[in-house]
Amino acid sequence: MTTHLTVALGDRSYPIYIGVDNLGMLSEALRAAGARGTAGLVTDTNVAPLYGRAVDRIVAGAGLRCVTHVMLAGEEHKRLSEIEAICGTFLDAGLDRSSIAVALGGGVVGDVTGFAASAYMRGIPFIQVPTTVLAQVDSSVGGKTGVNHPLGKNTIGAFYQPSAVIIDLTMLRTLPPRELRAGMAEVIKHGVIADTALFDYAERHAGAILDKDLAAIEWPIRRSCEIKSAVVAEDETEQGLRAILNYGHTFGHAIEAVTHYEVFLHGEAVSLGMRAAGALARQLGMVDATFVDRQRACCAAYGLPVRWPDLPVDDALAAMRKDKKARTGAMKFILPEAMGKVVQRTDVTEAQARAAFDAVRT
Numbered sequence: 001m002t003t004h005l006t007v008a009l010g011d012r013s014y015p016i017y018i019g020v021d022n023l024g025m026l027s028e029a030l031r032a033a034g035a036r037g038t039a040g041l042v043t044d045t046n047v048a049p050l051y052g053r054a055v056d057r058i059v060a061g062a063g064l065r066c067v068t069h070v071m072l073a074g075e076e077h078k079r080l081s082e083i084e085a086i087c088g089t090f091l092d093a094g095l096d097r098s099s100i101a102v103a104l105g106g107g108v109v110g111d112v113t114g115f116a117a118s119a120y121m122r123g124i125p126f127i128q129v130p131t132t133v134l135a136q137v138d139s140s141v142g143g144k145t146g147v148n149h150p151l152g153k154n155t156i157g158a159f160y161q162p163s164a165v166i167i168d169l170t171m172l173r174t175l176p177p178r179e180l181r182a183g184m185a186e187v188i189k190h191g192v193i194a195d196t197a198l199f200d201y202a203e204r205h206a207g208a209i210l211d212k213d214l215a216a217i218e219w220p221i222r223r224s225c226e227i228k229s230a231v232v233a234e235d236e237t238e239q240g241l242r243a244i245l246n247y248g249h250t251f252g253h254a255i256e257a258v259t260h261y262e263v264f265l266h267g268e269a270v271s272l273g274m275r276a277a278g279a280l281a282r283q284l285g286m287v288d289a290t291f292v293d294r295q296r297a298c299c300a301a302y303g304l305p306v307r308w309p310d311l312p313v314d315d316a317l318a319a320m321r322k323d324k325k326a327r328t329g330a331m332k333f334i335l336p337e338a339m340g341k342v343v344q345r346t347d348v349t350e351a352q353a354r355a356a357f358d359a360v361r362t
């Protein structure tokens with residue numbers, strides 16, 4: 001059974017298909033997008049051997065020629081040079097404005113493919129086929145595309161919505177355990193910011209989810225997509241409400257930056273970021289110790305890091321000042337008031353932010 005959600009954005013609305021063994025929905029999505037001629041499939045060295053041929057066959061079955069670009073796996077390859085390489089593959093293959101791109105992979109592949117699609121021939125449609133929990137519940141939905149710069153994560157990009165998102169839960173069976181755990185950080189985040197029932201579920205079903213019980217995984221992925229879709233529909237370009245999706249990310253992005261994206265997966269950095277955000281909210285009198293302990297315990301149940309004794313606080317603060325979410329010199333923090341409710345604060349002092357980072361060290 002496939003669940004069909006819609007990201008409601010007027011004439012740019014698009015479906016999210018969630019199910020088991022539903023990769024074939026890609027054929028319908030290609031036809032609905034009006035693609036003709038050639039499809040440019042972008043994947044990486046981890047995913048191509050697993051699912052590249054299956055997607056190629058589906059594309060061919062939809063009457064399109066499939067040209068594949070395989071990028072090296074890893075966050076360190078989320079750079080402008082990869083956009084040039086993808087566009088070069090597309091140009092060599094003769095893709096034009098009637099063509100379409102397909103992103104097959106995790107968040108890096110989706111972000112890079114979407115940005116390349118937004119720029120190639122000044123914009124061709126693209127479809128997301130996310131293969132990780134993190135990509136399924138977060139990066140594939142909402143149209144944030146882009147690449148990193150040495151001075152900041154996701155600082156070069158565009159809002160560019162996909163034509164469809166195909167989530168085949170079967171692909172999670174080949175997902176490395178560490179990647180599964182990292183993806184659950186975003187599910188936990190969605191519970192903290194918007195839905196106590198989702199957080200409760202994540203607490204209760206850690207064992208089944210880590211065992212890759214697809215029946216246990218389906219609801220939190222669907223609920224996360226529902227939450228993100230509703231937020232994006234109300235605030236597509238992050239002028240207000242959508243900022244709540246950045247819970248844990250202001251601290252987390254700084255942690256990724258100081259480690260040059262080489263120590264923690266994104267979800268792991270978000271887990272540490274949520275730990276810091278919870279400590280900051282406790283410091284400001286917004287939540288009590290029970291909230292902080294409960295959030296930490298839930299992350300720990302999934303094997304996510306909740307402590308980093310070697311965190312270089314000065315470097316992390318410097319990276320935070322460069323974060324794209326800082327405007328007119330004021331850092332923006334999404335902080336909890338209760339489980340399922342967060343607010344934006346711009347009155348946090350550097351000393352308070354430092355104390356929050358210090359809490360992650362202990």
